[in-house]
Amino acid sequence: MLLQSKLGAGWTDYHWMMETVWLENVLDHQPARWLPPNFPNYDDFLAAVLEEALKQAPQHLTAWKWGPEQSVTIQNPVLGKLPILRRWTGPGEVSQSGSEYTVKAAGRTYGPSQRFTADMANLDASTLNLVTGESGNFSSPYYMDQWKAWYHGYTFVLPFSKTAVENSTAHRLLLLPR
Numbered sequence: 001m002l003l004q005s006k007l008g009a010g011w012t013d014y015h016w017m018m019e020t021v022w023l024e025n026v027l028d029h030q031p032a033r034w035l036p037p038n039f040p041n042y043d044d045f046l047a048a049v050l051e052e053a054l055k056q057a058p059q060h061l062t063a064w065k066w067g068p069e070q071s072v073t074i075q076n077p078v079l080g081k082l083p084i085l086r087r088w089t090g091p092g093e094v095s096q097s098g099s100e101y102t103v104k105a106a107g108r109t110y111g112p113s114q115r116f117t118a119d120m121a122n123l124d125a126s127t128l129n130l131v132t133g134e135s136g137n138f139s140s141p142y143y144m145d146q147w148k149a150w151y152h153g154y155t156f157v158l159p160f161s162k163t164a165v166e167n168s169t170a171h172r173l174l175l176l177p178r
Helices: 004-012 019-029 040-058 147-152 164-169
Strands: 073-074 094-095 112-118 127-130
Touching: 040 094
Parallel strands: none
Antiparallel strands: 073 094, 112 127
């Protein structure tokens, strides 16, 4: 509604890289030059914005799902085109939470490539997970082994100290020079 008051019907075509920063600054500083002329103040304007959004909402808010509005596509760009291999090369398009306006900043073409939390008081309690998993080889059991954790928002302990690494090691791959 801010852009519509300045740009008219073409406002939906207007996007730029820092639009979320602009919106945050306008709402934080509330400059008079951006307030649409038919509103006396930002409180009335924001109430009208909310009313407009509720007109588009389902009648029963429990039916209002964010995921279909924001999906993410995780698929091998080449092998995902082959019908026989597609089911092994990524989950494809899935609904998700998050947007450019939320803490979980994610959209169809972008999102966190990993989740890492360092516990500076106990580095062995740090956590990490990748979007799909450790392996880039779709025939490996580690290719999509972390997808469910990334998608559902849980993660794995990342041992740091030598003792913690040794205690959590499931197998070891040792590469030796010739």
